Amino acid sequence: MKMNIAVFVLSGMLSVTFCLAEGAAAAPAKQSAEATAALKKIQSLMGRPRAASQAEFRKKLQENRIRLLECLADMEKKHPGAAELHEARLHGVMAAVQLGRLTKDPKTGEKALEISRKIVASNAPKKIKLNADAYIILLKLNPVRKPTTAPSRPVEKINADRIILDFVERYAKTDLGPESLLIGISLAGMSDLDSLVTKIEDMLIKRHPRHPLADKIRLQRKNSKVGKPFNATLTKLDGKKLTIPDDLSGKVVVIDFWATWCGPCIREIPHMKSLYAKYKPRGVEFVGVSLDKDRRKLETLVSNRQMGWIHTYSGRGWGDPTARKYGVRGIPSIWVVGKDGNVVSDNARGRLAGTIEKALTAKTIKPAPTTRPASG
Numbered sequence: 001m002k003m004n005i006a007v008f009v010l011s012g013m014l015s016v017t018f019c020l021a022e023g024a025a026a027a028p029a030k031q032s033a034e035a036t037a038a039l040k041k042i043q044s045l046m047g048r049p050r051a052a053s054q055a056e057f058r059k060k061l062q063e064n065r066i067r068l069l070e071c072l073a074d075m076e077k078k079h080p081g082a083a084e085l086h087e088a089r090l091h092g093v094m095a096a097v098q099l100g101r102l103t104k105d106p107k108t109g110e111k112a113l114e115i116s117r118k119i120v121a122s123n124a125p126k127k128i129k130l131n132a133d134a135y136i137i138l139l140k141l142n143p144v145r146k147p148t149t150a151p152s153r154p155v156e157k158i159n160a161d162r163i164i165l166d167f168v169e170r171y172a173k174t175d176l177g178p179e180s181l182l183i184g185i186s187l188a189g190m191s192d193l194d195s196l197v198t199k200i201e202d203m204l205i206k207r208h209p210r211h212p213l214a215d216k217i218r219l220q221r222k223n224s225k226v227g228k229p230f231n232a233t234l235t236k237l238d239g240k241k242l243t244i245p246d247d248l249s250g251k252v253v254v255i256d257f258w259a260t261w262c263g264p265c266i267r268e269i270p271h272m273k274s275l276y277a278k279y280k281p282r283g284v285e286f287v288g289v290s291l292d293k294d295r296r297k298l299e300t301l302v303s304n305r306q307m308g309w310i311h312t313y314s315g316r317g318w319g320d321p322t323a324r325k326y327g328v329r330g331i332p333s334i335w336v337v338g339k340d341g342n343v344v345s346d347n348a349r350g351r352l353a354g355t356i357e358k359a360l361t362a363k364t365i366k367p368a369p370t371t372r373p374a375s376g
Helices: 027-048 056-076 084-103 106-120 127-139 157-171 177-190 196-209 210-221 265-280 294-306 321-325 350-361
Strands: 232-235 241-244 252-258 284-290 310-313 335-336 341-343
Touching: 027 084, 056 084, 056 232, 084 106, 084 127, 084 310, 106 127, 127 157, 127 177, 157 177, 157 196, 177 196, 177 210, 196 210, 232 310, 232 321, 252 265, 252 350, 265 284, 265 350, 335 350, 341 350
Parallel strands: 252 284, 284 310
Antiparallel strands: 232 241, 252 335, 335 341
16 A cells, blocks of 8 residues: 655655745845745756656656756855745755766765755754755665666665664654654665564554554555455456466466556556566566556557566456455556465565565565555
């Protein structure tokens, strides 16, 4: 199940809604208006660009992030004391992180750290400082590196656990305690630290039992399908029936709920093709469960994009029986079913390779935490 995180989204698409002016001196009306306009420009550049392909999306995203950082530099010069600068800087951090990941440029990662530290040392609102601090932790766990220098795991598990727990404990006795715990869950999830995810969830429930976030975790755990059998009878594009798990017995199965009209789904295709080519020889099968109503459009896209795995179609859109049975309310929604037919993860997007590896090597399938944040 996916958690709706309103305070912090590590993918860099945070929508900041708390532009406060704590401790800031009053600025002349004209300067304030100009600073507000500059912030709005930065906010517009932070949006997710529309694109028909992954290549076009990456190109537009890179252009927008470069332009955003240029606008931030201009705002720093013209409005150094503006209250709006705090939020603008946070957008700058997110833009620099995304740009660094796209270009594999360590200098851009250093720029993100520089802006983050400037925010933490300023009189910015507490929540903005919390987010900036979190990005410092993120870049410590997974710094921006050139492909040739990037280690398979940037920080050893035991050190990553300590770094994240230290961050959480810094805010334990403040009014930002619940938010810091949620960030800790995000950081642990992105680092594939499943046991730490569960540990921090338990901390949140114990320390803040009446907090809405604790209620969400309890509800998600109650409704989780992890560790339970995945049973479905699907119809393939050739009209033949596919029964899971019987027809794919002994295989690790990736279930991808998606649709041709879903932009994020389309952008996932190159990654899915790469993983399918890598893992099919190891006994992994992919099954696409389409929420399309237009069969011809689905068949055309699958053929044109050479998506060689199994594809199923009911023609009922969001009313697809399997999607409804398993409570799918957002796509792409990627699940992993183990060799024993039980659900290993009901939210594997963004960590699919690691989840497949665990399912392949596990002697006894252990349920993985599902309260991971939604990516991008």
